[in-house]
Amino acid sequence: MTFAQFTLVLEVHRNLENLRDDLRTNAQLCLDAYAKGVPPADIEKVALQNTQQYERRLQWHNDFEADSTRNLELTSALEALGLSRSEYEAIRSELSQATQTLKMGGDLRVLAEGVLATIEPHQKLFRFNEK
C-alpha cells in the first residue's frame, strides 16, 4: 500500500459514497418540495440537472476504467487496502441503475420513493452523532 494508491481509493470511495448520499438526499428534497407546493416544473428542472450530474460522476469511473493502465492500478490499490474489485463494481452498478431509472423519467414522486427504497444508506458515524 502506497500513499498514491490510498489517494486513488479515497477519491473513488468519496465519489461513490457522496453519490449514494446525494441520490437519497435529493430524492427526499424532491418529495419535500412537492409537499411544500413548489411548482412541478421547477422540481423537474432540478431533478433533471441532478440526474445529469449523477451520470457525469459515474462517467468519471468509466473513463478511468477505459484506460487499461489506470484500471489495473485501481484494482491493485483496492486489493492493497483489502477491498474487492467486485464490491466496487457492484456499487457502481447499483448507483448506475438508479441513475438510469431516473433518466427514463416518469412520476418524480414515484421515482424518488424508488431511490429511497432501493439505495441503501451506509452507516455513518457523524450522522449517528447528530442530535
Next chain:
Amino acid sequence: MSWTKGFNFRGTSSYVTDGANDTYVVNDLYPTTRNGVTFGWETLSSIDEADRSTGVDVRLAGINYFWGGATSLRNFWVDLPATGDYEITLALGDQAGAKTNNKIVFKDTTTVLATVNPASQSANEWADATGALLSGANWPASNTPLTKTFATTRFTGQGDQTGNSQYFSLAHISLNQVTAGSATVKQLAALGVG
C-alpha cells in the same frame, strides 16, 4: 437556457430558506450534487461552519470559515456546465465579526481570474466580487457581480489565509452563465439602449 447557481455558506441547512437558484453549503465535501449542481470543498480539514443571523438577507445568514497559518489554502469547487463567461457574485465577510485580510482568489482549474482581499472589514460589512465593501443592508441591492471567462469547466474559489493568522470567512457565492444574448443586452444597456 440560463444557468445560475448560488451557494449560501452556513452552519445548518434549515437555518433559513434558500432562494430558488441557491443551496446551502454546510461543510459539503466535493463532489456533492444538490440543486442540480456538483460542488464542495476540496477538503474539510480546518473548515468550520456557523449560523449567524436570520435578521439579514438569507445569503448572509451564515458562514464557512477557517483559521489562517503558514500555508492556508482551501478550495471551493463548482462544476460548470460549459466553459465561457460567468458572472460571479460574492459576499465575503462575517455578519457577526470583524475581519482582517480576508482573501479569496477566483480561478478556473489553474488560472487566476481575480482576487478579492479587503484589508479590513467590520462585522456585517461585505466585500462583493469587485472588492467593494457594503453594509449588510446595502449588499443585496448594491453588490456588483464580476464577469470572468472560464477556460475550463471548474470554478475555484480559493480561500487564502497563507501567513495570516486571521479567519477566512465566506457567506455567499453565485455563478451566472452569461449567454450571448444576455451579453448583448448588457452591452446595449451600457450604451443606454434597451
